Amino acid sequence: MPKDGLHQTMLRVEDAPLLTGRGQFFDDLPTPHGTVHAAILRSPHAHAKITDISTDAARRLAGVHAVLTGEDYASVASPLMVGVKLPIECWPIAQNKVRYVGEPVAVVLADDRYIAEDAVDLIDVSYDTLAPVIDPLKALADDAPVLHDEMGSNLGADRYFSYGDPDGAFAEADHVVEISVRYPRNSCTPIETYGVLTRWDPHTRSYDVLSNFQGPFSIHPVIARALNVPGNRLRLRTPEDSGGSFGIKQGVFPYIALLSACARLTDRPVKWVEDRLEHLTASVSATNRAITLRAAVTAKGRVTALDYDQVEDVGAYLRAPEPATLYRMHGNLCGAYDIANLRVRNRIVMTNKTPTGLNRGFGGPQIYFALERLMQRIAVELGLDPVNVARDNLISSGAFPYRTASGATYDSGDYQNAFDTALKDGRYDALCQKRDAARAQGRLYGIGLTVAVEPSVSNMGYLSTALTPAERAKAGQKNGAQSCATIAIDPVGSITVQIDSVPQGQGHKTVAASIVAERFGLEPGAITVVAAMDTGKDAWSIAAGNYSSRFAAASAGAVRIAAGRLRERIAAIAASQLDARPEDIEFGNGKVFIASNPEAALAFARVASTGHWAPGTLPEGIAAPMRETAIWTAPELTAPTEEDGINSSLCHAFIFDFCGVEIDPVTHEARVDHYVTMHDCGTILHEGMVEGQIRGAFAQAVGAALYEEYAYDDDGAFLAGTLADYPVPTVHEIPDLTILHTCTPSPLTPLGAKGVGEGNCMSTPVCIANAVADALAPASGNVDVTLPLSPARIASYLPDEPAPPEGIAQPRPGPGKGLSGQGEAHVGAAPQEIWDLLMDADQLAAIIPGAHGVKRLSPTHFLADVTLGVGPVKGRYRVQVGLSDLDAPNNATLTGKAGGALGTGEGSGRVTLTPDGSGGTVIGYSYDAAVGGKVASVGGRLLDGAAKIVIGQFFAALGRRAGDAPQPDGIIARMCGWIGGRR
Amino acid sequence: MRRLTATERHPVRFTLNGKPAEGTAHPRMLLSDFLRGVQGATGTHVGCEHGVCGACTVRIDGAMARSCLTFAVQIEGAEIDTVEALAPAPARLSVLQDAFRKHHALQCGFCTPGILMSLDTLLATESQADAERIRDVLSGHLCRCTGYQPIVAAALDAAQTLREETDNA
Amino acid sequence: MKPAAFDYVRCETLDEACEVIAQTGDDARILAGGQSLVAMMNMRLATPAVLVDVMPAPDARKVAAENGTLKIFAAVRQASLLDDPDLTWRNPLLARMLPWVGHPQTRARGTICGSVAHADPSAEIPLALAALDGKVILRRGRKRRSVKATDFFLGMMLTDKADDEMIEAVTFADVQQGTGTGFAEFGRRKGDFAIVACAALVSPMRVRFAVGGVNDTPFVRDWDNLSPQDDAEALNALAWSLDARGDLHATARYRRDLVRHLGAQALKEARSCAV
Secondary structure (H helix, E strand, O other): OOHHHOOOOOOOOOHHHHHOOOOOOHHHOOOOOOOEEEEEEEOOOOOEEEEEEEOHHHHHOOOEEEEEEHHHHHHHOOOEOOOOOOOOOEOOOOOOEEOOOOOEEEEEEEOOHHHHHHHHHHOEEEEEEOOOOOOOOHHHOOOOOOOOHHHOOOEEEEEEEEEOOHHHHHHHOOEEEEEEEEEOOOOOOOOOOOEEEEEEEOOOOEEEEEEOOOOOOOHHHHHHHHOOOOHHHEEEEOOOOOOOOOOHHHHHHHHHHHHHHHHHHHOOOEEEEOOHHHHHHHOOOOOEEEEEEEEEEOOOOOEEEEEEEEEEEOOOOOOOOOOHHHHOOHHHOOOOEOOOEEEEEEEEEOOOOOOOOOOOOOOHHHHHHHHHHHHHHHHHHHOOOHHHHHHHHEOOHHHOOEEOOOOOEEOOOOHHHHHHHHHOOOHHHHHHHHHHHHHHOOOEEEEEEEEEEEEEEEOOOHHHHHOOHHHHHHHOOOOOOOEEEEEEEOOOOOEEEEEOOOOOOOOHHHHHHHHHHHHHOOOHHHOEEEOOOEOOOOOOOOOOOOOOOHHHHHHHHHHHHHHHHHHHHHHHHHHHHHOOOHHHEEEEOOEEEEOOEEEEEEEHHHHHOHHHHOHHHOOOOOOOOOEEEEEEOOOOOOOOOOOOOOOOEEEEEEEEEEEEEEEOOOOOOEEEEEEEEEEEOEOOOOHHHHHHHHHHHHHHHHHHHHOOOOOEOOOOOEOOOOOOOOOOOOHHHOOOOEEEEOOOOOOOOOOOEOOOOOHHHHHHHHHHHHHHHHHHHHHHOOOOOOOOOOHHHHHHHOOOOOOOOOOOOOOOOOOOOOEEEEEEEEEOOOHHHHHHHHHOHHHHHHHOOOEEEEEEEEOOEEEEEEEEEEOOEEEEEEEEEEEEEEEOOOEEEEEEEEEEOOEEEEEEEEEEEEEOOOOOEEEEEEEEEEEEOHHHHHOHHHHHHHHHHHHHHHHHHHHHHOOOOOOOOHHHHHHHHHHHHOO | OEEEOOOOOEEEEEEEOOEEEEEEEOOOOEHHHHHHHHOOOOOOOOOOOOOOOOOOEEEEOOEEEEHHHOEHHHHOOOEEEOHHHOOOOOOOOOHHHHHHHHOOOOOOOOOHHHHHHHHHHHHHHOOOOOHHHHHHHHOOOOOOOOOOHHHHHHHHHHHHHHHHHHHHO | OOOOOOEEEEOOOHHHHHHHHHHHHHHEEEEOOOOOHHHHHHOOOOOOOEEEEOOOOHHHOOEEEEOOEEEEEOOOEHHHHHOOOOHHHHOHHHHHHHHHOOOHHHHOOOEHHHHHHHOOOOOHHHHHHHHOOOEEEEEEOOEEEEEEHHHHEEEOOEEOOOOOOEEEEEEEEOOOOOOEEEEEEEOOOOOOOOOEEEEEEEOOOOEEEEEEOOOOOOEEEEEOOOOHHHHHHHHHHHHHHOOOOOOOOOOHHHHHHHHHHHHHHHHHHHHHOOO
């Protein structure tokens, strides 16, 4: 008998097509005749003014239909709307200025993607680079470069909140414990990238878009507004299958607007499939955030108040639905703890990085990283057991429904029971014994804990907490979260269900089929569920989509409600035919029958199809059971109060994690030895899928904890442009997991279920970080650990490495900006001769590696076309070279700026000429260069070596010009032959 | 020696899933694009186009290989197998596919065809493959949904079933 | 991520491939397994005008044991060498290192010579070549020259091979009986390029130690006498003498740490099987 009437272990209906290559993913679907394929030219610079875009050569290429720029977009479409009032314009393609590496600058439409990429390489863009700002706290400084001149600074919003009496609590506290943390940028990176296929009909002035967009459909009006059409002229459809999303595919929407405008401008269907380099560089990620969190604590470790100071880095533009990442957890800022007093300062800052968006966990990882690191620090500073600190602060079992300080209602739970259940059976004690034994041997072993509340079913009104009460009053109230489901019965009584959850692999179709089958007494396999969404035909709301773990709690509930309504009507019809009361009718085995007399039965199909065949026979007052749409929202999801209280989510699941981690003595890798995760997610609708959600989130969280970061250097170059540089874990890197459950059903959802899909993305990164901090404590004391905890980072927390033996100098660190280095070359000519060469632009041109075609702009400035290559990586660049700070014949500064299809470089070098006492010269040089664009993001490992070689080659050529033998030895000379490709 | 010019499409003759196949391709067309776009075999997926994610893995002359790192013109005369060929009949699943379904070894299913091609090749050649060997082969694939453990369980289960089938034959 | 256009030349013999390369030079690249080159072409980091496919040439698929070496021709795939049952006794170090090269899916296509030509300083095969007195046999037309591995690698992806030359074969010296070998590597993930890899050969006459992933080329050091109690000191000195640099994946200090720790492991392993 299935548990709760549901088929808990039922095989997924999704699987057979997916296993046999019959999936219907975006790029598997046919395209209309005449479709052109798009490729996007993107900015190699973090911050620059566009001074010219030359598209002639690209347009002339055979097979190219159009090359479109920001100006073209603006002729038919508008900026993307933002939820928070800001004087900035957010365009899906750069307008005169680029603000992050990867920002679209031009779109090529061609017969196929290969040709489109050829044409992208032929577009010539001139930039005037501007100083970038990458760090969110530096972006707040008075002298920081400003991204949006209209704003005057990079501060997008600054809101203060106070709940309870935080001042009083801090004044009375026995201890105040504080922690400052940074949460990095990372992404759950689905394996399928974005895709858009879009058409424009000039007669109806409407767009028809197919895209693997995941929702929320609150974005639909944003796209329609950007395209200057009413909502009914933007038909947005999604494919039946999606290759994963985890929030990320919300971020396809700027491309829907951009490519739809292209379709309109060219009157052709346009198709674009994002490639992996584009995805890593310029899709969305979690926000990076700087948090200072303080706690008022009693002598016994009871936390009486929290004080958050959060600086949220949303990247270069505030893009809908941001700043939602910052406010999604607003009702849950005290986590699973009973803390009545809370103070919050939330700042939103813009930096020269890719705009952020949805990512599994959405705001949770950032909050819990601060909160749970703080709880561990409290235990350490007060000399208490972290288990006791956590337990003593938990919301007590009898307190539900529990109202949090900031206005959320925790629907149900028994945290202490879940906590104690997880700890018992010796699981935790065994870890403690392991730690003791390891430490006795001098090994680094630590234990981490996390307790967390996992919110699900977002209140569409929570984002308006970002506005002041006065602004909210003006903008109009927003609240609720409508879920829609439609069930249709056809003339043979078979059933089709349409869901609004846009599944991304979770198995929603299976659960929906199971729910409907249970209501009608049918086999789940007999139910057809359609997941593909079509805003032109289906029931949907702004809340539709795949986010905030809303399916089990909300969408599945709507399915159940719709099925229940049809069941009632079918029961009434059956009752009239069987001469029974509707309440005595039951459903089972494809029959509708009288409970007390199963012999008196009708075929379900026969009764259910009555509406089609014989509407005249329906009992009075009973509508034909042909189609039912249920639209459901929870009344508890109210708008923010005057006091900024917000019930930001409907459901609140509980998680308690603990783990043991050992630092490998050889590699300094943090290895998760044992991980236990306890969940109370209310009623479980399908055991296998819940386990799948937990395991999947856990694996992504291990990636976030130990491996993954969308890293930028200080110059704004993006460094993680390939899956070699953004190391998504393989099977080898994912430890095993013990999963435990307790259950307190939600009283607020139709099925008692709560979301479970995001929890471990919230709890696991900090749990591992706490364990690593604990492991390091004996060797390093209190360490402010930062994610990802790569082995190199862990090594940096450990005591110093052994000193170099005598005679070997410790290498001097470079100036610390991008690529840098210094060196010496010895040349047989006198300083003055060398100086004359350096000052003669024509001579210098001959010395610059790979130069051909030199244009002299002034005695100290010239422009050269240069071909540079390292091994197979060869590119043509336009280089500007300048000489300055001249002190003849002693020293000079050379500056260079290069740009080409492979990327950009800017650098300067100081050259000093010192007589060697025997007629020759020692040339000393130090350089500092920054590289951006494709080479920086995909070829990071190549650059240091390349810079060294190019500079070595420069001085070797200089030596040769000065009439010298190749310097400093034969190897450089041999290498020179290869650079620029000529021997 | 044959020189295939960049600007023209050239015929490629090969065996696809046991049947003779033919199509034309520019020299630069990737095998992944050729299979999907020219042959219509869309079961092979494209995830990274730089050989890391493994979604595009197919079998070339009996060996598991990345179709995104192979040009279509290179497979002249070769035998290519893709996920479309794994099931014994249209409405049935292979032992491995069935084990995947049973163990929830897939969620979104996008990386799955590549993983199936690698594991099917492994189990066909090494019937005794243990968990370590399975993990070694699986490490050439990225899956973002499952956390991998169910995939290992499915492969072990399938290996066992296949051994039993061989023993009973 | 689609490659730029190129002419494709399918060669039936090594002679043909040499001829095309000699004629086309700079604009041509040999296509062997393609596991690095095609990825770089998809990113348009590499845009050769001509690709010379050497894989159909039967004479490029030879593996020959001669004069105490294993000679591996241009089209020998990593997987086929790894499958050779003789490899374990003839060259236990190479047999130990090959499973660390990429993944089964890339080894099935990737070649030994292709990895040498690619000259990634973090890759195992160039390191093995340097550690095992390897030689690279380069051909320009019909002219051959043989270059010692330690002279062949000049920098990150830079080699002594001229544009009009191709690698015909590489040779690895057999490991002498009684010589113990050891290997230790660390990368972020299974199958990744090494952050640091260390190989060791210990014979009564000398200790050879090779490091990949730190300098721009594989680094080899021979010690005439190195007793186990001196390993730590020698490795620390070596670690500091290398040109360790920081990047996205590791700091310079961490690379030195790995040289010390992995180096000790490799030496220990080599000593344990030395006679």
